């Protein structure tokens with residue numbers, strides 16, 4: 001049985017598009033105004049065609065789910081809304097957690113092995129023993145408590161069972177299936193080539209991708225992406241000229257259209273009593289919910305004009321959130337939390353995007369092969385793939401495969417890692433250099449560790465830490481499979497750094513998080529997250545980020561950077577954590593991530609104002625970038641100013657840090673004899689001639705040298 005990717009990743013929004021967002025990080029009203037009608041069309045089309053997603057439990061029916069890939073390329077690029085595909089899980093993203101098969105559909109309909117587990121269960125479970133009365137929204141109060149927590153002992157963590165972990169990290173093993181069909185390839189993802197619209201280009205698109213034509217097609221797609229961008233800019237300009245008035249007329253037209261629709265009659269928002277009654281009877285038919293969502297979106301987009309007399313905006317919002325929760329299967333709390341991140345229409349796009357699997361992507365392991373050689377080898381095996389886009393020179397998107405992509409000889413030989421495109425981003429932002437000492441503070445199963453090892457060309461040292469010992473097994477396995485020789489695996493609570501070891505040139509903190517960016521991979525997030533989870537997660541993230549900052553060597557000649565990332569879209573886990581770090585550590589500043597796309601972080605959110613530099617951080621969304629929801633912030637750590645004794649003492653307790661980095665910092669001279677001795681041992685073990693000891697190694701033999709960290 002063959003497997004075919006269900007969708008293609010859309011072009012990442014270039015920064016200039018992202019800047020169409022206003023100062024709060026939201027898309028500007030103008031842009032949305034333009035998009036609104038399209039989105040509503042899409043919504044209307046989707047919602048009306050869409051089979052039931054969530055049936056009333058009381059009826060016990062199974063909703064039929066069908067993938068609708070839209071042909072309209074323009075629309076696909078601009079947040080196509082398609083309905084759910086029945087999901088069969090298997091590992092997909094080793095970078096995050098072993099992954100799932102949700103980028104795939106069965107070509108011949110054979111059932112597949114499922115490996116279903118939340119990427120973040122381990123990190124979520126760990127909070128079971130974590131008690132406190134924190135109120136994230138009372139930031140000042142929370143801060144004090146954060147400090148208390150930082151002074152406290154390292155918490156005992158329950159990070160999940162080994163069995164579960166093993167299952168999670170297993171590469172996908174599939175049954176063999178039908179040959180890949182180039183012409184069945186779904187529409188394009190990141191700019192690589194085939195969005196061109198001329199007949200000639202369309203014809204070319206039909207042709208199989210070969211090594212010979214890959215580059216040419218890639219160029220053609222880049223050109224098409226530029227054309228699309230121009231088109232978008234022109235559309236936006238036109239929209240601006242047309243202004244709000246036109247929108248109002250469009251809405252009025254739609255009103256007329258819709259009010260004439262069928263025999264349903266004019267829409268009336270249920271009263272509080274009617275909603276109560278509905279709840280008692282198990283909720284309305286899915287068609288009723290669909291229509292109500294459509295109507296609420298339409299009215300909220302032009303409330304002044306369309307809102308019913310005597311009914312408030314918040315009544316419509318409350319009805320819409322409740323319907324979103326029931327329609328997409330979220331708990332009310334999370335539906336509201338996610339809804340609040342976006343303007344109304346965009347929120348629907350976000351929820352829709354969470355119903356569609358993200359593209360399947362792999363990262364070439366440049367320690368073992370080159371991307372073109374890997375592509376050729378996989379093409380020869382019947383894998384249909386293309387480079388992801390020009391922002392990465394190691395990524396490939398797999399559209400279709402007649403072989404299990406997690407069990408090819410190339411996979412087993414470590415030529416690639418199954419890894420979500422979003423997972424490349426923090427490593428690109430961190431930019432580890434050959435010869436550096438790098439800490440990956442929460443690293444299992446090692447997608448980012450192995451990426452860093454490759455960028456460092458197997459030189460220097462990557463300390464790959466993860467608090468969950470069971471997860472370090474898969475980390476170690478990946479490190480070996482990919483031939484990373486500069487990686488040391490360890491298992492500490494990240495909050496023990498830099499006591500364990502400090503003085504790193506660069507640190508990556510890919511923090512444990514709620515996983516609200518990867519709901520399409522792990523639908524359990526929809527129902528298993530509560531307010532308390534977010535409070536506790538945010539708290540842990542704040543503790544970890546301070547320890548990560550303090551583990552960086554500010555005087556590093558080549559680095560001195562920290563990247564903080566999560567695969568979550570909530571503000572509590574992202575901007576709030578970064579803002580906290582900026583306030584607690586005056587010696588750090590935010591710097592540009594260097595990523596070409598992504599939406600700026602929120603400078604303010606629901607009455608909370610963050611450091612304005614937080615807009616230098618980047619958000620990535622499934623409905624905008626066709627990637628997992630992700631967040632990346634990059635800091636430069638500078639030397640701390642001299643402190644008074646009291647300040648110094650406070651800092652020492654704060655994170656158990658000050659002075660520790662210096663005390664345990666690396667010292668090249670000190671390390672040299674150890675390195676030489678280890679090289680001698682390795683040569684001896686291989687039966688090769690061992691060179692005589694140098695002066696440096698004899699004068700300070702490892703046995704005599706003071707222990708480094």
Ligand SMILES: C[S@@+](CC[C@H](N)C(=O)[O-])C[C@H]1O[C@@H](n2cnc3c(N)ncnc32)[C@H](O)[C@@H]1O
Nearest residue numbers: 095442443444445446447448467468494510512
């Ligand atoms: C998002 S995942 C990391 C994914 C990894 N960076 C990769 O690319 O493969 C978060 C990890 O944090 C680990 N973790 C949770 N709490 C931790 C803590 N206090 N210290 C260190 N690691 C922790 C979890 O076990 C989990 O493996």
